[in-house]
Amino acid sequence: MADNQRGVSEMKILIVSDSHGLEDELHTLSQRHQDADIMIHCGDSELASHHPVLTGYKVVAGNCDVPSAGFPNNLVIDLDDHKIFVTHGHLYNVKMTEMNLLYKAEEAGAKIVCFGHTHLAGSGQANGCVWINPGSIRLPRGRREATYAIATWEKRVQTLTVNFYDVSGRAVEALTASYKL
Numbered sequence: 001m002a003d004n005q006r007g008v009s010e011m012k013i014l015i016v017s018d019s020h021g022l023e024d025e026l027h028t029l030s031q032r033h034q035d036a037d038i039m040i041h042c043g044d045s046e047l048a049s050h051h052p053v054l055t056g057y058k059v060v061a062g063n064c065d066v067p068s069a070g071f072p073n074n075l076v077i078d079l080d081d082h083k084i085f086v087t088h089g090h091l092y093n094v095k096m097t098e099m100n101l102l103y104k105a106e107e108a109g110a111k112i113v114c115f116g117h118t119h120l121a122g123s124g125q126a127n128g129c130v131w132i133n134p135g136s137i138r139l140p141r142g143r144r145e146a147t148y149a150i151a152t153w154e155k156r157v158q159t160l161t162v163n164f165y166d167v168s169g170r171a172v173e174a175l176t177a178s179y180k181l
Contacts, residue, residue: 009155011079016057016148017042017088017116018136020064025137025167026053029148032169036150038077042116042134043088045069062088062116076108080155082181085110089117089133098124098131105129111181112151112160121147123162123177130160130179137167145172 014036019026030039030053043062047054049070061071075086085105092100094117105113106129113131120142121135135147145166152161164175 011037011153011155013037013079013084013151013153014039014148015042015114015132015134015151016040016137017134018044018062018119018138019046020044020136020138021046022138023047023051023053026057028167029137030056033150038079038084040077040084040086040114042086042114043071043090044116058086060086060088063090074104074108076110079112079153082112082153083108083110084112084114086114089115094118094133098126102126102129102131105131121145121149121164121172121175123149123175123179125179128181130162130181132162135164143172145170147172147175 014033039057041057041059043060044064046064058075059071060075061073077084085108094101111129115133119136119139123132132149134149137146137148140146147164150163158181159178161178164172
């Protein structure tokens with residue numbers, strides 16, 4: 001993928017999950033982060049696929065989404081010379097382990113995996129794959145803040161930096177991490 005409109009070798013990815021019917025918050029995030037090159041919703045939006053607040057988001061189905069919403073269970077998104085695997089996580093037993101999900105990402109050729117379902121914000125790296133769970137913007141677990149993530153891919157240095165924010169836009173510094181890919 002060529003350099004984006006900012007003229008730099010950097011891409012920003014907005015990652016949100018488990019909004020469970022919230023509309024205003026999804027709209028606010030897309031407006032706040034208009035500079036995002038990709039917007040991902042990792043499922044449990046509980047909205048119809050044609051809902052206006054999901055415009056621009058790449059959305060997967062969560063366990064609370066009705067099948068008639070028409071969201072796919074998984075997506076693979078190309079990011080320069082890497083792929084992003086997106087799923088909700090319930091089909092991979094992520095409440096017990098990330099390993100099933102990491103194996104599926106490896107099968108898909110992805111170096112980055114985004115998922116939700118647990119409502120626990122965090123990121124990590126295993127077997128050369130970075131996993132990102134943005135938490136929940138409605139019902140957080142393990143933290144007080146309802147969270148989402150911004151992942152910044154710096155192609156020149158092959159680094160993915162993951163920053164977390166609460167819904168008001170304040171950084172959650174304790175969760176920030178950078179990974180080499």
